[in-house]
Amino acid sequence: MRAGDVVATVLVLLVLAVVGLLASVVGVAGVVDVDQNCGPEDCTRAVAFLGTAVVVASPWLALLPLGSWAVVRLVRRRSAWWVALLALPLGVLLFTLGVLVVVVAGG
Numbered sequence: 001m002r003a004g005d006v007v008a009t010v011l012v013l014l015v016l017a018v019v020g021l022l023a024s025v026v027g028v029a030g031v032v033d034v035d036q037n038c039g040p041e042d043c044t045r046a047v048a049f050l051g052t053a054v055v056v057a058s059p060w061l062a063l064l065p066l067g068s069w070a071v072v073r074l075v076r077r078r079s080a081w082w083v084a085l086l087a088l089p090l091g092v093l094l095f096t097l098g099v100l101v102v103v104v105a106g107g
Contacts, residue, residue, distance in 0.1 A: 008081040009074060013067050016087050020059025023095055027056030034102060043106030051101030058094035062087040 031052045038048050066087040073080035 005079050005081055006074060009070050009084050012081055012084040013063070013070065016059070016063050016067070016084065016091070019088075020063050020091065023059045023091070024056050027052055027058070027095075027098070030055055030099075030102065038106070045105075047105035048102050051098045051103075051105060054098030054101060055095055056098075058098055059091045061094055062091035066090065 031049070034043075034045075034048045034052055037043075038045050066083055070080040070084040073083055
């Protein structure tokens with residue numbers, strides 16, 4: 001294992017944590033928006049809140065398992081930067097899924 005791999009993995013995990021925090025803030029803003037604009041006649045409130053919960057949790061649902069796997073690979077002296085990087089498309093996919101659930105609910 002090279003020092004460059006450790007540095008790259010740690011940097012990717014740190015950047016993804018910051019991006020995840022920002023995505024969660026956007027999700028919280030979505031919760032506020034759904035709360036204000038979701039009336040009983042035009043949207044399904046429970047489904048809209050489920051979607052916003054997925055949006056808020058999506059970065060962490062992606063980063064925690066894949067970040068843990070990356071750390072395990074580092075401990076075992078294997079290349080891990082690519083594992084940490086896999087959290088990005090997974091987080092985007094979950095975030096998009098949550099947004100689609102909110103849209104389908106009418107929020």
